[in-house]
Amino acid sequence: MDYLIGVDVGTTSTKAVLYDQHAQVLDSFKAGYTLYRDASGMAEQDPTAIVTAVKTVIKQAAAAADLSQGKLLAVAFSSANQSVILLDDQHQPLTRSITWADTRARGVAERMRRHLVAKTLFSHTGTPLHPMSPFTKLIWLNENQPALMAKAAYVADIKSYLFWELFHTFKVDISIASCTGLFNLHTSDWDDQALELAGVSAAQLPEIVSGTTQAVGLVPAVADELGIPAATPFVYGAFDGALSNLGVGAIKQDTVAITIGTSAAVRVATDHPVIDPQERLFCYAIDEGFYVVGGPINNGGDVFQWAVEHLVDNSAVAQNGGDAYDLANQVIETAPAGAHGLLFHPFLGGERAPLWDANARGSFFGLTPLHTRADMLRAVMEGINMNIATVFAAVRELVGEPASVTATGGFAQSAVWKQMMADILNVPVNIPASFESGCLGAITMAMKSLGLIDDLSAVTELIGEVESYQPQAAAVATYQEYLPLFKQVEELLSPAYGVIAQLQEKEAPGTH
Structure with missing residues (x-):
């Protein structure tokens, strides 16, 4: 038997699901960490605690696999999006991870919504002006912690920081990039106008890669710690919401996916960018020819x-x-x-x-x-x-x-x-009977990356029983x-x- 591991890096915990080569769930593992909050709207995580949690669950999942009789084909990632971590010139954190739930940039968001460039920004990025957006978080940091911003050699999200710790490569998948408010949907690259307003340069940001991109060559000490071969491919995947759509087979425009966890979201997949003229909904790139339109909801x-x-x-x-x-x-x-x-x-x-x-x-x-x-x-x-x-x-x-x-x-x-x-x-x-849609979506991207499936639509054959209301x-x-x-x-x-x-x-x- 060969194995795949899907890892979902969430707001308060990380989960790893162990699958066989046919995407059947064999086991799952979970490790939690603190979400630090206060009355100002701060909502932060310790990025090193998240790296520790990720290593813990991957190690547990790998230990549950019989690697003497089979191979770990890949580890693939789903993660929360819209986090910001300032890094020094050695890629070490200067801040905790400022999460999507942090609302301290609400004044910036309100002001920017009245700015002359607001409509242009939205038409370029598909990201609503809201304190969740790294775009507004960076403006807030520039205004409130300029000395810290001056020290920042790099600006990461939790996934690009995690991959740096595992591989010493500074890259981010296109879906996470697309959720920042700094990414141009039409050029598939960082948006010059958004970068200038946010006070950062493209050189400070990770290289944008496809979600099916593999990182290979684990840092030797990490490979030893995880108990897996250093050559095991780690597939970038996408943000959790996009992979929830994929993991339930909602990859065509006639199927809406709704996720209700701590928060909630309504999303539909499209094959081209769809920009809401009333600016109620986001539009994010997931991969080439694959976009998602919808709305994230705080209260679920x-x-x-x-x-x-x-x-x-x-x-x-x-x-x-x-x-x-x-x-x-x-x-x-x-x-x-x-x-x-x-x-x-x-x-x-x-x-x-x-x-x-x-x-x-x-x-x-x-x-x-x-x-x-x-x-x-x-x-x-x-x-x-x-x-x-x-x-x-x-x-x-x-x-x-x-x-x-x-x-x-x-x-x-x-x-x-x-x-x-x-x-x-x-x-x-x-x-669907299985609730692990994010991890299933992640390993589906890994299966495409490995050539095990030709197209992401193959996920519909991997989904188990479905009850209908x-x-x-x-x-x-x-x-x-x-x-x-x-x-x-x-x-x-x-x-x-x-x-x-x-x-x-x-x-x-x-x-x-």
């Missing part, structure tokens, strides 16, 4: 986690000896679609698509003395799905009516959530009444988000 499973922690009766959980999430799902099923006229806007962590407003805040609308915990829990789950529906509507408007939706993520363990998504979107929702007419009718109101209330509250965010920041506790 983490909002439901908050609701379960605060709205589920702990004494009832203890009495039933069960799980708080199982009880929450049971309680939600006792409330009707529409939660007796209660709406919830899930913007607990600001919002990217569709608002692109880091100051957005959550709210219940329509509360009366008759509402119960069951209504509130259902409204939270509906609110997450209605927010997804607003992004889905923008995607549909831009690229056409989808034949189906394929959805993945932790939410898929909840039957009520899966049916609710089909009802709110009013389209069939397909759920059909929209239910009565629930669809209810949600069609509530969705316009959800959007109306969102628009009414939007002008007040900045004010409440400033008041909260003034009163916020320190770092935690």
Whole structure:
């Protein structure tokens, strides 16, 4: 038996999945690390801790493979995108990794959206002006830490830094480059205007390579530490969202992929750049002739986690000896679609698509003395799905009516959530049995790189069983009444988000 390892470098943990040569899952391994946050909007990781986690899970996966009877064909990578790490002239970190979730550049983003070049930048890069973008992060660093920026010989993301530590090569795959706000979709290279505004040069940035590019020749000490041959190919892969699309087979324009983990996203693959004239959606290059259009959403499973922690009766959980999430799902099923006229806007962590407003805040609308915990829990789950529906509507408007939706993520363990998504979107929702879509997408790119498959479309043969949920007419009718109101209330509250965010920041506790 030969083996492949898919590695997914996430915001709070890294996972490695061990596959056989037919892309069947054999085992998986996980290592966590801290996401440092504070009231200013800081959200950073220790890059050395991530390198350690990556080495740990690769070593565990390699140890689980019988390399005496087979070969490790490749290790392939999925990773979170839009991180920034300043490096010195020896490629050593001057900063922690500033993650996609960091919102300290929100003032820069607001100012840049009013700048004369804003529309030109978006038309070139396909990246909305938001504090998640490395483009705005770099402007913020130049304005707030100029001495540090002056010391920076190189600007990395977590994947290019990781590959430097493993191979001493400074390269980045095209998909990660495309998410920076510094990459021109039309020239497939760094954008001169964006670089000038961000205060960096192309010489400070990694070389852009295809996602199927192999790095070969591990640093000898690393090869020894991992327990694998130094000649093992490491394939760059792509960012996690793009590989989630690939890993569920959503690689044509008639299939929308929705991922709900801690955050969420709605994406559709295209064979050419599609720029949203209203600037609601991103467009990123994944590889030659392969692009993804969609919207990232801050508020997904983490909002439901908050609701379960605060709205589920702990004494009832203890009495039933069960799980708080199982009880929450049971309680939600006792409330009707529409939660007796209660709406919830899930913007607990600001919002990217569709608002692109880091100051957005959550709210219940329509509360009366008759509402119960069951209504509130259902409204939270509906609110997450209605927010997804607003992004889905923008995607549909831009690229056409989808034949189906394929959805993945932790939410898929909840039957009520899966049916609710089909009802709110009013389209069939397909759920693959395997949740490891990012790692499967990564090893699919590795298989193409190795010549094991001719085309990425071969992934459709590697996906296992799929369950399908059909929209239910009565629930669809209810949600069609509530969705316009959800959007109306969102628009009414939007002008007040900045004010409440400033008041909260003034009163916020320190770092935690």
